[in-house]
Amino acid sequence: MESSSCCSSMVADLPQESFLQRTLERLPSTQSLKLTAEEAAPVAVVAIQRYLSEPTEGQQLDSYSYDVTITDGVWRAKCFLHPSLNHLxxxxxxxxxxxxxxxxxxFVYNERRLGHGYICIEKVESSAETSSLLPRINNPSSLPMLVKHGMERSVLLQSDVPLQVSRKHYLSLWNNDDPEGDMWISGSASPDPVLDVSKVTLLSSLESSFRASWKPLPLLVKIIHKSRLRYYGKFGLKIDYPFQTYFEVADQSGTMSLVLWNELCPEYxxxxxxGxxxxxxNYTLKQSYSNRSRPQMDxxxxxxFTSxxxxxxxxxxxxxxxxxxxxxxxPQWGLPEVSYQFTARSELEKISNGSACDVIGLVTFVGRVERVRSKGNKAPEKYWTYRWVHSVDGTSDRPFILELFSSSQPEIFNQICPMTYLVCTQMRVCQVEGSLPYLTSSCETEIFITGYHKGQPYVSDPRVxxxxxxxxxLKDNVVLQKTAVGGHYCYPPPPRRFSQSATDTSGQVPLVAASDLKRELESLQYREHKKLAxxxxxxxxxxRNDPKKVSNEPQDYSSDTHKDPADCLMSPSSDRSKANTRKRTNQLRLRCFVLGEQQLVKAARRNHGAFASRRPASGQRLSQVHLRREERPAAVEQPSADALDAAGGRRRRATAHSQPGALPADHTGH
Structure with missing residues (x-):
């Protein structure tokens, strides 16, 4: 057997000096190859891909594993990241x-599949914040994949499949809700076959057929609601593609839920x-699962039909x-039209808490993408991805305050930016005592921005x-002055009095000691947001005096006035006068040092005379602390504009050139 030469017919066309090639040639002669600083040439990270881990005997199992694709400018190599490096x-x-x-x-050989092996990275050091190698490569994906001699067929396995052979697909890097990989098929299917609609049955007849022995007749239905993806994979589950999603479908007799299972999800x-x-x-019927959210369809x-x-x-x-x-x-099929319940901002206070509505608005503020750990979720852990957005519709001087969770539409969710036209369906109303109401996503929420409105059923709605x-x-320059991107955003504002008992360990805001704050901060993952008390x-x-505010900085919505960057959108002259008043006013910010009881006396003595100090009345105080790991912003990618999108396309392009800050985008590894 040849020792360890690498295979490819393209070697003659490439420079022979390759760090990855030299390293692969040395690996068979040692169990673990350690490289000195002189030997370890920098390589660029091309992709990071995540998937559910495999159980390993005698080792503590991390929930997810990572494949890292690197390049030295000559070859690409997909490597397995050792679990001890997952924290990176x-x-x-x-x-x-x-x-x-x-x-x-x-080098790891997989004995369960002959001819399959891969490089395992056991120790890695960061070389630079931005790559100096990638700008010199026109198309990293066109570089050949490096494999060991005799394992040439592994190239097929490494295309869009995890290196751990028991896993068949990748997950999105930061949540489990978004489609990830080439296996998710989009676009239109092949031309329609001839459909025999003479034998179709109605949804109303399915309930009576459920308990009886019956042969399912074809159904002809229209989709009126669609939920986000649900990934239910867990350790020991012997299902290759554990995905599920719900649809609400309708015909002339009524509506019913439809469930799409497993590998049909990537395909359809x-x-x-x-619409x-x-x-x-060849469908089946089963009793409905009652403990799930449903869209409001009154x-x-x-x-x-819910049974x-x-x-x-x-x-x-x-x-x-x-x-x-x-x-x-x-038309003779008699399928119903998709209807919406668009709500104006002026009507929002009148809607009861928990009700669903659809909204359309012009985006004026986009918060950074954040993640929150799912409550009560055991291994594998699960994170929700969300961001705060403000939009206005001209019916009120107040904005829609939107808490948008990922809706399995990553190409839209990551591109929301000011001046785009945003449509959100099936949003739930959250009435807050003493504050403005806000809207939060439901499982059936879908979002659409400029570039994605064409062909949607709502384009003919009178409110749209x-x-x-x-x-x-509107005048673009007036609206642009009221837009903002990023920054810390907390809503609804913390209460003036913290009513949660200090002994209540099941409260929504956990009470921790001041000495534990460092540990809590170090436990945060990328973009994770956590509330503590x-x-x-x-x-x-x-x-102290506040520094002069930057024009695109988000306003403080947690104050009693609840001013929004798009307040008084219909009266720019009034807004300019208010802005001038704010510039002439010197605002004060109160900084409170919350200390533990044991540090109280020492701190008071140390700070005495250093600045004006006042001792409050005795008694304990509770304060909420918001912790999150900072993120690095990336550039905004612009979609094309068409149909309804053409109206918002011009404003969005203006935003891309006018906004001093950049919209944080998801680092998905592609």
């Missing part, structure tokens, strides 16, 4: 677009959109799904047309 990904220290030095690695999820018509065969004014749901499975039996092209849909007419009266006595207060 968790904190975004190891990320795409940077140079690293591999200081220790080994991106093609089964709201699409489905011709279904505005459809149709009967809702059973339609299941589309990849096998036993294999469902046959046909997505009918819009031009082939006939009215909004477009209002935007034509600490208690103590105020030892001293310092008053």
């Amino acid at each position: 990904v968790h904190r975004n220290t190891l990320r795409t677009g940077t140079d690293v030095s591999v200081r220790q690695c080994s 999820y991106l093609r089964m959109n709201v 699409a018509v489905l011709y279904l065969q 505005h459809h004014r149709m009967k809702n 059973v749901e339609i299941c589309l499975n990849p096998r036993n039996p294999a469902a046959v799904i046909t997505v009918v092209s819009p031009k082939s849909v006939l 047309k009215s909004f477009i007419q209002w935007t034509k009266t 600490i208690q103590g006595e105020i030892a001293a207060i310092r008053y």
Whole structure:
């Protein structure tokens, strides 16, 4: 057997001096290769991909594993990241677009599949914040993949499949809700086959057929709601593609839930959109799962069949799904139109808490992407990705305050920016005592921005047309002055009095000792946000002048006035006078030092005379502390504009050139 030469017919066309090639040639002669600083040439990180870990005997199991693709400018190599280095990904220290030095690695043979092996990175050091190597490579994905001699067929395995052979797919790097990889099929399907609609059955007849022995007749239905993806993978689960998603479908007799299972999700999820018509065969029925969220559909004014749901499975039996092209849909089929319940900002205070509504608005503020750990979630741990957004619709001088969670639409979620037209469906109203109401996502929420409105059923809604007419009266330069990106944002504001008991360990805001804050901060992962409470006595207060505010800095919405960057959008002259008044006013900020009881006396003596101090009345105080790991912003990618999008395209392009700050984008590793 040849020792360790690397295979490729393209070697003659490439420079022979390659760090990755030399390293691979040395690996078979040692169990673990340690490289000196002189030997370890910098390599660029091209991609980081995440997937559920494999159980390993005798080792503490980390929930997820990572494959890291690196390049030296000559070859690419997909390597397995040793679990002891996972924390580098968790904190975004190891990320795409940077140079690293591999200081220790080994070659792992997989005995369960012959001809399969990979490099395992065991020690790595950061070389530079930004890569000096990648700008010199026109297309890193065009570089050949480095594999060991005799393992040439591994190139196919390493294309879009994890190195751990028991896993078949990757997950999104920062959450489990977004589609990830080439296996997710989008776009239209092949031309429609001839459909026999003479034998279709109605949804109303399925409830009576559930308990009886029956042969399922074809269904012809329209999708009126679509939920985000649900990943239910866990250790020991023998399912290759553990995905599930819900749809609400309707025909002339009513509505019913439809569930798409497992490997059918990558094949059909991106093609089964709201408004699409489905011709279904070989489906099954089962009793509905009651403990799940459902969209509010009273505005459809149709009967809702909730006792059973339609299941589309990849096998036993294999469902046959046909997505009918819009031009082939006939009026005589009698399928209902998709309807919406758009709500104006002026009406929001009148809507009861928990109700659902759809909104459209012009984006004026976009917060940074943050992550929060799912409560009550055991291994594997799960994070929700969300961001705060403000939008205005001209019916009020107050904005829509939107808490947008990832809705399995990463290409839209990561591109939300000021001056774009934003549509959010099935948002839930959250009424807050003493503060403005806000809207939060539900499982059925979908979001659309400029560039993605074409073909959506809502474009003909009267409220959408009215909004477009209002935007034509705006002046871009006036609106731009009221937009903002990024910054810390907390809503709803903390209460003036902390009513949670100090002994209540199950409270929403955990109470921790001041000495534990460092440990809590170090435990945060990238973009993770956590609320904590600490208690103590105020030892001293310092008053200081605020620096002059930057024009694009987000306003403080937690104050009693609740001013928004887009306040008084319809009266720019009034806004200018208020802005001048704010510039002439010297604002004071109160800085409170919250200290533990044991440090109180020492701190008071140390600070005495250093600045004006006042001792408050005795007694404990509780204060909320917000911890998060900072992120690095990336540039905004601009989508194309068409149809309804054309109205917002011009404003969005103006924003890209006018905004001094950049919108933080998700580092997905691609």
